[in-house]
Amino acid sequence: MTREGQHSAIHRADYTAPAFWIDTVELCFDLDPAKTRVLNKMRLRRNADVPAQPLRLDGEELNLARVLVNGQGASFKMDGNQLVLENLPAAEDGAFDLEIFTTCCPAKNTKLMGLYVSNDSFFTQCEAEGFRRITYFLDRPDVMASYTVTLRADKAKYPVLLSNGNLVEQGTLDDGRHFAKWVDPFKKPSYLFALVAGQLVGREQRITARNGREHLLQVFVRPGDLDKTEHAMNSLMASVAWDEARFGLPLDLERFMIVATSDFNMGAMENKGLNIFNTKYVLANQATATDTDYSNIESVVGHEYFHNWTGNRVTCRDWFQLSLKEGLTVFRDQEFSQDLCREPSARAVKRIEDVRVLRTAQFPEDAGPMAHPVRPDSYIEINNFYTVTIYEKGAEVVRMMQTLVGREGFAKGMTLYFERFDGQAVTCDDFAQAIADANPDSDLARLLPQFKRWYSQAGTPRVHASGSFDAAARTYTLTLGQSCAPTPGQAVKEPFVIPVSLGLVGADGRELALRTMDGNTVPSPYTFVMTQASETLTFVDIDAEPVPSILRGFSAPVVLEFDYSDEQLLTLLANDIDPFNRWEAGQRLAVRSALKAIAAVADPAPLQPLNTAYIDAMRSVLRHPTLDAAFKELVLTLPSETYIAEQLDVVDPQRIHAVREAMRGQLAVALTDDWAWAFDAHADNGAYQPDPLSSGRRALAGMALTHLCLAARTTGDVVWPGKAYQRFKDAGNMTDRFNALAALVASDHALAAQALPRFHAMFKDEALVLDKWFALQAGAPDRAGNILPAVRQLMKHPDFNLRNPNRARSVIFSYCSANPGAFHRPDAAGYVFWSDRVIELDGINPQVAARLARALDRWKKLTEPYRSAAREALVRVAAKADLSNDVREVVTRALA
Ligand code: PHE
Ligand code: ZN
Secondary structure: OOOOOOOOOEEHHHOOOOOEEEEEEEEEEEOOOOOEEEEEEEEEEEOOOOOOOOEEEEOOOOEEEEEEEOOEEOOOEEEOOEEEEOOOOOOOOOEEEEEEEEEEOHHHOOOOOEEEEEOOEEEEEOOOOOHHHOOOEOOOOOOEEEEEEEEEEEOOOOOEEEEOOEEEEEEEOOOOEEEEEEEOOOOEEHHHOOEEEEOOEEEEEEEEOOOOOEEEEEEEEOHHHHHHOHHHHHHHHHHHHHHHHHHOOOOOOOEEEEEEEOOOOOOEEOOOOEEEEEHHHOOOOOOOOOHHHHHHHHHHHHHHHHHOOEOOOEEEOOHHHHHHHHHHHHHHHHHHHHHOOOOHHHHHHHHHHHHHHHHHHHHHHHHOOOOOOOOOOEEOOHHHHOOHHHHHHHHHHHHHHHHHHHHHHHHHHHHHHHHHHOOOEEOHHHHHHHHHHOOOOOHHHHHHHHHOHHHHOOOOOEEEEEEEEEOOOOEEEEEEEEEOOOEOOEOOOOOOOEEEEEEEEOOOOOEOOEEEOOOOEEOOOEEEEEOOOEEEEEEEOOOOOOEEEEOHHHOOOOEEEEOOOHHHHHHHHHHOOOHHHHHHHHHHHHHHHHHHHHHOOOOOOOOOOOOHHHHHHHHHHHHOOOOOHHHHHHHHOOOOHHHHHHOOOOEOHHHHHHHHHHHHHHHHHHOHHHHHHHHHHHOOOOOOOOOHHHHHHHHHHHHHHHHHHHHHHHHOOOHHHHHHHHHHHHOOOHHHHHHHHHHHHHOOOOOHHHHHHHHHHHOOOOHHHHHHHHHHHHOOOOOOOOHHHHHHHHHHOOOOOOOOHHHHHHHHHHHHOOOHHHHOOOOOHHHHHHHHHHHHHHOOOHHHHHHHHHHHOOHHHEOOOHHHHHHHHHHHHHOOOOOOHHHHHHHHHHHO
16 A cells, blocks of 8 residues: 555465454444444454464544453554554464444445445445445455344334344344344355345245255345335245255355345345345336346346355455356356246347347457456456456356366366365365366366466457368368457467367258268267367368358357358358357348448448348348247347447447448338237237246337337338337336337437326336436437437436436446447547546445446547547546546556
């Protein structure tokens, strides 16, 4: 630390074990919004393995009242934010008692880290370094202690008092106060501590595990929200059952609680036995939540529950190992959601959706100024490293391990991981070693040191593939090369281990049997494990030039380059047995048309970027008799503007937007009859159920309606916009209602101006629905430069509140990070708005501000005048003297 609050970079290589252990902690809280008193009694012990040194405890924004060592007043000094104690008594075992009394002010805590107030209730958020805002502590994940927590508060205002573990005592106190005492039976790092106090109601469910043990599951919400907790509870029960069935991991607590709060920086938090969730990932009923909300809730409830083993029972040694718990737990929640699908096609849809997130968010991150390895080497602010790289790419790395050892082998590896490390704080190396050791004959075991480059090297590898058919020899040879561009601080990359799942498709569309040079038939799809910069593989007994289907199921997080002809892609789109590559063929065709139109000399860009073959292929998919609706919806969704931008060295966001809108318009008009058919065939779905099949049908109906309203812009049709308005009014669920509203907004129809206020009036008391209402308007297509003024208006709306992260995201992020066509304005006003908001938010909540700061990550790729204007906006933010470390790190890296 240089001066107070100003950190310099922290390096993974500098890790040293803690000089002290904390065995037990007794915390006693007198909860009061203005002044909460915290008494912290610890039993500490010197770590005999490291040289003797003073005790340094972390603390932040605390008022320190008293420090006692073994019951005696002790002398201490402050070094920046640390409380330093020297000359500690050296008992035989090096143990001593330390008692610290502090106060803090939860009501003024707008950072939402540590102890804060939301809607008159108390919540905590301690990951990564929030516990130090509650009391002085060794606030690092490798210090694991046993916690006993007593909460005292006004009984009328805070009837529910919760903390981790088991409730062992409760009762009333004087002055209308009461107390509750909780004991957590498991040791834990401080980042997993939690408390909640407030006026909450709980949905309860008792379950019996396979071994006959009984558990109590509870979902706590504000009183009016109880009717929105059924799906979260169902998701929790499904999670418990799945982890037992798939990995043999049982629930280890008598009581497992989820609490929802509307003020939360992230999605949710896996505190031991007391998960705290953003309301967005808990509350749902058919009137207020969409199918997407339902499926997100299922994933996030699963994710936090699965952390109980991967994160809590075995935790991270230090924050550089964050992906140890996050990558693994995302992988687990992805598998959970897939396993809940009854139809194989629904599994494939989930996989495509996950890959789409990876490619539109993580690939750009890995190519930009914030690129970092899955296990970073340094950081300034750990909060900035809760990234799509740590989470989603980390999950892909775990998935590749499973591919290399097989599903059963992976489950064996997990078992060994817990045998070895239960109750410990460990590293990514420890995990990979356990999976490999459990599968000694696997490719993973053979290649482990090279495989671990996925943890150490940043950047998205590219696989360059080419094929050659030898008609005389009846062979087909694939040449596969790999490369990876430099990333900040890593100029040269060594080859990765890349599992490439592949098959060959005949020109007639049939899957070919794969025979290698030695005459062996190999199962198709075949997983070829690349390890070299370049290698070849040859298949025999091939009669005609096949179409290779490479990287099936997206078997590795790479960019695949293969010079497919349009005909070959159309063959794959029509026939590939691998649904991922079938979808991918359509995406490649669309990207190709987009890039051609973007590069065309014509100014403005050509209005008809799509060719007839593509449009016909889309019609065939849309009308296909057996493909399911969810898959059709994915195929017919054009690649996003962000994804298209990533394929270009120089980016003109307005041109990309114009071309993509032209493509959408073309699909809308050319397929009008087909969209009308699709709408009629999928619009009615009976009683609402958020299952994959019926939600796919709703998604396709919504897509059809959007295109029909778009087509109406050209044709002057009034019928479909009228139908959309009718559906908006009459819909029996939020998915259909919101899709109809979105169709009117996307086509900028006059009826949108009637529907929007009506929607607001209908849902004025539903915060999560209002978030959708704000986001829809801030994310609307910009046809006349009117979105930025609309966004400014929305910020003046009485329901807008910059301090509430969900609301801030719904307006500001929807505009700056999710609406490129409106944000990148030739007059630079979007960037000026962005810099104002980053600075303004930084004074309230640096984590949220730093996320917003990343909207300009890719500024160096922009063409003029955007590039200079974006740089100016970044410089403007960087010039602010008292920036948080969070924002400073992001803008400094962007400008480097
Ligand atoms: N650990 C949480 C998760 O992934 C995310 C989180 C990080 C939440 C930091 C809050 C603060 O589930
Ligand atoms: Zn997580």
